[in-house]
Amino acid sequence: MRNHRWKTYLFWILLSEMVGALSGWLTRESTQLYIREIRQPPLSPPPLVFPIVWAILFALMGIGAARVALTSDSLARSRGLGLFLVQLGFNFFWSILFFNARQFGFALVWLAVLWALILGMILTFRKVDRPAAWLQLPYLLWVTFALYLNFGVWRLN
Secondary structure, eight states, X not given: OHHHHHHHHHHHHHHHHHHHHHHHHHTXXXXXXXXXXXXXXXXXXXXXXXXXXXXXXHHHHHHHHHHHHTSOOOHHHHHHHHHHHHHHHHHHHHXXXXXXXXXXXXXXXXXXXXXXXXXXXXXXHHHHOHHHHHHTHHXXXXXXXXXXXXXXXXXXX
């Protein structure tokens, strides 16, 4: 049983981190151009902050998903993991829309949908495993801050 548990954690954490890493890799050149060319709103953190914060958030996401995956099969468990996968996809494509396509307005709407998906995931995780839901709170707060930054970039550019 213990062997199964660590594999479950490893799967969900690696899945989350790989989605983040692939997104970062696909937007690496556009991100550098963004830093040099795009006007940013007040309170924009230095570029080094983003990969550090995202690595931590993806790990927390994965730990939360693993906790839910390890619970007894239920509709809430299935719905929670489904929401997790959908929000992970939305997270992945936001970076491409924002950095590569520079569709700041559309990315803002996309990010608002992502925020709602994260909230839905948290509420669903809470029905299955409260600590898993709490682990997602920093993610929701960071995406709330990202909404402010995205809005600011859209308005300034």
